[in-house]
Amino acid sequence: xxxxxxxxxxxxxxxxxxxxxxxxxQLLVLGELAFSLAGGEVAALVGPSGCGKTTLLRxxxxxxxxxxxxxxxxxxxxxxxxxxxxxxxxxxxVEQNVRLAAPQATDAALDTLFQALSLTAHREHYPGELSLGxxxxxxxxxAFAVEPDLLLLDEPxxxxxxxxxxxxxxxxxxxxxxxxxxxxxxxxxxxxxxGLADRLLLLSLSPARVLGDVPVTRPRTPRTPQELAxxxxxxxxxxxxxxx
Amino acid sequence: MGAxxxxxxxxxAAWYAGSRLAGARLLPDPExxxxxxxxxxxSGALAFNLGATLARVAVAFTLAMALGSVIGLVMGRxxxxxxxxxxxxxxxxxxPALVIxxxxxxxxxxxxxxxxxxxxxxxxxxxxxxxREGARSLDRALDDMxxxxxxxxxxxxxxxxxxxxxxxxxxAARSGLSLVWKIVLIVELLGRPNGVGxxxxxxxxxxxxxxxxxxxxxxxxxxxxxxxFLVQPLERHVSRWRPRSA
Numbered sequence: 001x002x003x004x005x006x007x008x009x010x011x012x013x014x015x016x017x018x019x020x021x022x023x024x025x026q027l028l029v030l031g032e033l034a035f036s037l038a039g040g041e042v043a044a045l046v047g048p049s050g051c052g053k054t055t056l057l058r059x060x061x062x063x064x065x066x067x068x069x070x071x072x073x074x075x076x077x078x079x080x081x082x083x084x085x086x087x088x089x090x091x092x093x094v095e096q097n098v099r100l101a102a103p104q105a106t107d108a109a110l111d112t113l114f115q116a117l118s119l120t121a122h123r124e125h126y127p128g129e130l131s132l133g134x135x136x137x138x139x140x141x142x143a144f145a146v147e148p149d150l151l152l153l154d155e156p157x158x159x160x161x162x163x164x165x166x167x168x169x170x171x172x173x174x175x176x177x178x179x180x181x182x183x184x185x186x187x188x189x190x191x192x193x194x195g196l197a198d199r200l201l202l203l204s205l206s207p208a209r210v211l212g213d214v215p216v217t218r219p220r221t222p223r224t225p226q227e228l229a230x231x232x233x234x235x236x237x238x239x240x241x242x243x244x
Numbered sequence: 245m246g247a248x249x250x251x252x253x254x255x256x257a258a259w260y261a262g263s264r265l266a267g268a269r270l271l272p273d274p275e276x277x278x279x280x281x282x283x284x285x286x287s288g289a290l291a292f293n294l295g296a297t298l299a300r301v302a303v304a305f306t307l308a309m310a311l312g313s314v315i316g317l318v319m320g321r322x323x324x325x326x327x328x329x330x331x332x333x334x335x336x337x338x339x340p341a342l343v344i345x346x347x348x349x350x351x352x353x354x355x356x357x358x359x360x361x362x363x364x365x366x367x368x369x370x371x372x373x374x375x376r377e378g379a380r381s382l383d384r385a386l387d388d389m390x391x392x393x394x395x396x397x398x399x400x401x402x403x404x405x406x407x408x409x410x411x412x413x414x415x416a417a418r419s420g421l422s423l424v425w426k427i428v429l430i431v432e433l434l435g436r437p438n439g440v441g442x443x444x445x446x447x448x449x450x451x452x453x454x455x456x457x458x459x460x461x462x463x464x465x466x467x468x469x470x471x472x473f474l475v476q477p478l479e480r481h482v483s484r485w486r487p488r489s490a
Binding site: 090 | 485
């Protein structure tokens, strides 16, 4: 799909991933699960809570190596990740937090990034002085500052109010448009997925498998409420079909 | 500030009263002790002995803190190291200071090395236990973050791990400093030819309570100065990011 070819692809092929519960029994979290993303493609992993989305993301990020299967990162394999919580270092300022993760980022690049995320006024603040929405922005800035080959977003806008989440979503879409990056977004918010992604990967309840692969036609915006409702219905239908 | 001053004045008044009751031989009054301090300072003996003791405190404290922090960090992070090290720690923690000092002198002779090693060994397990507690409570989420962003070992230590350990290190340092200087005095009393502990030993044999108090007070004053001008500012510096409580 992309001219850069296979080297830019993210290939995920998991045979199985299980946890040993405290009681000693093996819990299968991920079943046979495979997909691949072309360079610059934005995919959303959509599935019910607790289906193993975060586990899958941890495996792809290399934080969990205890699984059967293989993951090939795009060339260079530089990762940018936004966790469910901002995960900033509370004892370092906003700017230091970003610079520590991205020591090679130039001043000009950071200026642009802080500007785009309206963080310029907060560069010298400590995370404890920020609202959750601002802290999330810093986490986004950090992930983009490393100029990642793969961007992993784990429900980056969960527990924000709708208006703020929508604004951050737009800012994220802008950033991705400006500097295309292969992106995997975990969410259970279908609207969010449609708003950001080129493809939706629908996951089943655990053990998670890919139930469906839904392309999202561009342009993504603007979309009428009717269109959104229609898409949501279609997705719900596909998920239901898979359970029958 | 006012309350502290009143408390201090009360202490000195009680000291005067006690001196009247017990007699100057058992408890010399504050004036006599102050004069003794001035005398010792004039002759240069005070500075020399304080210096010798402070040097031992500094070396033993640094050794114990450095080793204790490293061992504590390893034990807090690795279950195997914790299992291996724990029995040793329990033995060391429960070994009386005096036993370690006497054994050190017996095995290594009445040397400076033996003295400092004995003090450091007394402080080591407490520093280790405190830092281990800190290492156990390190935030896994921040570890993951550092891993994903491929932060180097030095960056992780300096910006992720050490700030989390700072309160534990401060606690270990604070309790350690007061423990170390007390043990250094005993070490000096038992086997060193100089230092505050040695002087107090001599004064004890001569039943010279004035001199005992003079050296003790001078040394406490020095430790107070270190605490006020070194330990507390350092603590304030490492916790500057915490939002001020009202």
